[in-house]
Amino acid sequence: MQDYAHITVEPASRNCGAFIAGIDLKKPITEAVCREIHAALMRHQVVFFRDQDVTPLEQTTFARHFGPLRIKHRSAFELHDDTPEVSVIVNDRAHPPYIDHYHADGMFRAEPEFASMLKAEAPPAMGGDTIFVSLTAAWNGLSDALRATLDDKIAVYDFMKLHSTPEKARNWTGPSREGMIKSRDENPPVQHPLVPKHPVTGERCLYFSESFTASILGLNKYESEAMHALLTRHCAKPEFQYRLQWRKGTIAMWDNLSSLHYAVADYWPDTRIMHRLTILKDAIGMKGAVAAE
Numbered sequence: 001m002q003d004y005a006h007i008t009v010e011p012a013s014r015n016c017g018a019f020i021a022g023i024d025l026k027k028p029i030t031e032a033v034c035r036e037i038h039a040a041l042m043r044h045q046v047v048f049f050r051d052q053d054v055t056p057l058e059q060t061t062f063a064r065h066f067g068p069l070r071i072k073h074r075s076a077f078e079l080h081d082d083t084p085e086v087s088v089i090v091n092d093r094a095h096p097p098y099i100d101h102y103h104a105d106g107m108f109r110a111e112p113e114f115a116s117m118l119k120a121e122a123p124p125a126m127g128g129d130t131i132f133v134s135l136t137a138a139w140n141g142l143s144d145a146l147r148a149t150l151d152d153k154i155a156v157y158d159f160m161k162l163h164s165t166p167e168k169a170r171n172w173t174g175p176s177r178e179g180m181i182k183s184r185d186e187n188p189p190v191q192h193p194l195v196p197k198h199p200v201t202g203e204r205c206l207y208f209s210e211s212f213t214a215s216i217l218g219l220n221k222y223e224s225e226a227m228h229a230l231l232t233r234h235c236a237k238p239e240f241q242y243r244l245q246w247r248k249g250t251i252a253m254w255d256n257l258s259s260l261h262y263a264v265a266d267y268w269p270d271t272r273i274m275h276r277l278t279i280l281k282d283a284i285g286m287k288g289a290v291a292a293e
């Protein structure tokens with residue numbers, strides 16, 4: 001087991017997630033602390049911090065330790081007025097939640113974001129959990145026969161696979177329309193390995209999501225559709241998951257290559273407000289951090 005000198009790390013489940021304690025994110029943190037958080041993230045795919053009453057500016061200051069942040073344009077989500085790296089995700093009676101699908105952020109991009117960080121600003125009194133999936137556990141959980149079939153496959157990932165669905169239609173009208181068109185035009189379908197080797201841990205990840213994986217090259221249309229349905233069901237197995245119950249001030253940070261997430265939409269019409277940012281590249285991993293053993 002990795003020894004952590006500066007933080008405590010409590011696994012949330014055997015395959016996915018860990019809670020990190022012993023840290024106040026309102027205060028400056030050292031590089032040594034960041035390296036330990038990074039090691040925990042690499043080992044558990046997603047890490048959680050409780051009771052962190054940080055402002056959007058403090059959230060971005062913390063996140064920048066791990067890499068440069070995406071400067072967003074207004075599309076599906078509002079941006080924070082003073083901190084435009086932070087998306088303000090508001091779901092309420094007038095804005096029903098439609099993020100109840102398994103995905104990793106940025107899968108549809110030529111260069112997907114390394115990580116995302118979500119803070120519960122105003123969670124609902126009941127419901128609104130987020131389910132996280134370990135894609136290393138999902139890959140290891142397939143049979144040898146299916147792994148042999150998928151091992152070297154390339155898949156097509158498409159922004160419009162999700163955003164052309166009827167549930168997302170409201171984003172194509174009103175103030176978000178211009179941003180959606182820009183996102184669509186900037187993100188034509190791209191290809192990625194279906195089972196990439198993680199650049200830090202060396203582990204294989206089943207880089208698949210029901211929302212953005214459009215097809216698998218080398219399979220015919222019917223085989224690809226059937227494989228999509230099979231992998232969608234496979235990734236939804238509870239054995240690969242951890243379901244986080246948010247409290248105000250809970251922060252989750254996840255690795256977008258080795259995990260999926262799903263926002264459970266059982267709280268509507270109550271209100272749920274979250275602050276999200278994305279980290280473009282893994283600054284610590286690129287320096288040669290070694291994942292926890």
Ligand SMILES: [Fe+2]
Nearest residue numbers: 103104105261
């Ligand atoms: Fe997401």
